[in-house]
Amino acid sequence: MSKYVSIYNEFVGDIENGILKNGEKLKSESDLMKQYDVSRDTIRKSLNLLEQNGYIQKLKGKGSFVLDRNKFDFPVSGITSFYELSKKMGKEIKTQVEEFSLKAADEKMKVKLELSDEDHIWKVVRVRNIDGENIILDKDYLNGSIIQTLTLDVCKRSLYEYIEGELGLKISYAKKEITVQKASTEDKRLLDLEHYDMVVVVKSYTYLNDTTLFQYTESRHRPDKFKFVDFARR
Amino acid sequence: MSKYVSIYNEFVGDIENGILKNGEKLKSESDLMKQYDVSRDTIRKSLNLLEQNGYIQKLKGKGSFVLDRNKFDFPVSGITSFYELSKKMGKEIKTQVEEFSLKAADEKMKVKLELSDEDHIWKVVRVRNIDGENIILDKDYLNGSIIQTLTLDVCKRSLYEYIEGELGLKISYAKKEITVQKASTEDKRLLDLEHYDMVVVVKSYTYLNDTTLFQYTESRHRPDKFKFVDFARR
DNA sequence: GAGTGGTCTAGACCACGCG
DNA sequence: GCGTGGTCTAGACCACTCT
Numbered sequence: 001m002s003k004y005v006s007i008y009n010e011f012v013g014d015i016e017n018g019i020l021k022n023g024e025k026l027k028s029e030s031d032l033m034k035q036y037d038v039s040r041d042t043i044r045k046s047l048n049l050l051e052q053n054g055y056i057q058k059l060k061g062k063g064s065f066v067l068d069r070n071k072f073d074f075p076v077s078g079i080t081s082f083y084e085l086s087k088k089m090g091k092e093i094k095t096q097v098e099e100f101s102l103k104a105a106d107e108k109m110k111v112k113l114e115l116s117d118e119d120h121i122w123k124v125v126r127v128r129n130i131d132g133e134n135i136i137l138d139k140d141y142l143n144g145s146i147i148q149t150l151t152l153d154v155c156k157r158s159l160y161e162y163i164e165g166e167l168g169l170k171i172s173y174a175k176k177e178i179t180v181q182k183a184s185t186e187d188k189r190l191l192d193l194e195h196y197d198m199v200v201v202v203k204s205y206t207y208l209n210d211t212t213l214f215q216y217t218e219s220r221h222r223p224d225k226f227k228f229v230d231f232a233r234r
Numbered sequence: 235m236s237k238y239v240s241i242y243n244e245f246v247g248d249i250e251n252g253i254l255k256n257g258e259k260l261k262s263e264s265d266l267m268k269q270y271d272v273s274r275d276t277i278r279k280s281l282n283l284l285e286q287n288g289y290i291q292k293l294k295g296k297g298s299f300v301l302d303r304n305k306f307d308f309p310v311s312g313i314t315s316f317y318e319l320s321k322k323m324g325k326e327i328k329t330q331v332e333e334f335s336l337k338a339a340d341e342k343m344k345v346k347l348e349l350s351d352e353d354h355i356w357k358v359v360r361v362r363n364i365d366g367e368n369i370i371l372d373k374d375y376l377n378g379s380i381i382q383t384l385t386l387d388v389c390k391r392s393l394y395e396y397i398e399g400e401l402g403l404k405i406s407y408a409k410k411e412i413t414v415q416k417a418s419t420e421d422k423r424l425l426d427l428e429h430y431d432m433v434v435v436v437k438s439y440t441y442l443n444d445t446t447l448f449q450y451t452e453s454r455h456r457p458d459k460f461k462f463v464d465f466a467r468r
Numbered sequence: 469g470a471g472t473g474g475t476c477t478a479g480a481c482c483a484c485g486c487g
Numbered sequence: 488g489c490g491t492g493g494t495c496t497a498g499a500c501c502a503c504t505c506t
Contacts, residue, residue, distance in 0.1 A: 004494080
């Protein structure tokens with residue numbers, strides 16, 4: 001772990017645990033240099049990370065100030081798996097694997113995952129049950145040339161944990177797209193949609209470190225339970 | 235304009251105009267140092283900006299590579315005003331100002347905008363007409379202590395342009411929240427909702443450079459016309 | 469004027485990818 | 488082994504805020 005990430009993590013901990021309070025002024029960069037016995041550049045890298053992620057605001061001539069994270073719920077933006085999310089929340093969450101298969105890619109998926117004719121794809125369909133209701137339908141399509149083996153057990157737990165932990169692949173960036181659509185018959189069959197006839201669809205294209213696209217996901221949510229929070233800098 | 239931002243902008247131009255193509259390798263950092271006659275740190279700042287905004291991917295030991303922006307539509311995330319957006323798109327867009335007033339803040343808004351009893355707020359309600367249909371209802375609430383004067387003409391054009399340009403205020407960051415709700419009677423009255431009975435609601439809290447909250451916006455969209463695209467790094 | 473963050477420089481060592 | 492990007496250092500000057 002690099003120094004500046006360690007210092008960043010320390011600040012994140014202090015802010016999330018309320019040791020550093022909203023609006024509080026951080027020590028100046030030169031003070032922090034002495035305190036951590038590092039160069040100014042290292043301190044600045046840490047503070048820049050904090051600013052990017054909405055923990056602090058830096059003001060020229062004045063100092064760095066802690067922002068109010070409570071107002072921000074939890075920005076679930078970025079690339080976060082359902083498993084990581086559910087660990088953060090206090091809800092009772094269950095995952096039901098509806099389908100788990102390896103097949104030749106059909107035309108639609110060949111385009112989406114940029115595959116050639118011989119490639120195979122994993123298809124994983126999972127229903128997420130929150131507090132006793134089937135709320136989210138996750139349909140994952142994984143490039144079989146990159147993910148060689150996959151087990152039902154992994155699907156029940158966490159794909160990302162397996163991919164990053166076991167396989168050692170590095171997930172780097174993703175494009176996400178949020179739209180609202182009419183519920184399909186599959187949505188109606190697998191989810192507890194009540195009277196709702198629409199679903200929020202989050203499509204994600206996820207890329208590895210080396211810019212290979214390895215996953216396409218369609219996450220279909222019951223509209224009343226959907227919430228997306230984002231923190232953006234201009 | 236700082237050097238590293240200039241270099242960043244030059245790269246952005248080259249990538250958006252196709253002078254630098256998808257997957258193409260950039261010159262190495264040391265080459266770029268010589269080419270621009272700057273230090274390595276300056277080049278690295280430019281490249282980091284490019285990476286953050288999804289223009290390139292850097293690979294240790296290999297180099298920096300241009301990412302395919304076409305696949306990313308236009309990430310409209312970040313803080314972008316409707317006016318800035320409509321300039322980018324080729325659609326015929328009209329804005330109808332439905333309401334424009336300055337009043338004492340009611341309880342709900344006092345909480346949302348963190349106001350005291352004496353404060354006033356501007357309320358601006360606008361209907362966005364795209365290709366002949368009323369698609370978006372924008373309800374803006376602005377802190378009257380910060381925005382002293384406002385005119386109908388500004389509302390017809392662009393609030394942000396006025397705030398940043400005329401008033402010289404610096405918009406710094408925002409929290410956004412996307413949910414889906416039942417359409418209100420106001421939605422139904424002002425928008426061409428067809429048979430849809432739900433709207434996508436984007437709530438934004440926008441902050442200035444000095445961490446003052448100055449604007450709360452509720453943007454209500456017809457569901458079939460709503461699309462949110464995001465580029466995220468892990 | 470003193471203190472703060474923003475930019476820029478020059479140099480060093482490391483970890484990684486590839487031939 | 489060489490070239491690449493990643494981290495870290497030490498020092499400089501600037502622009503801004505506050506008193």
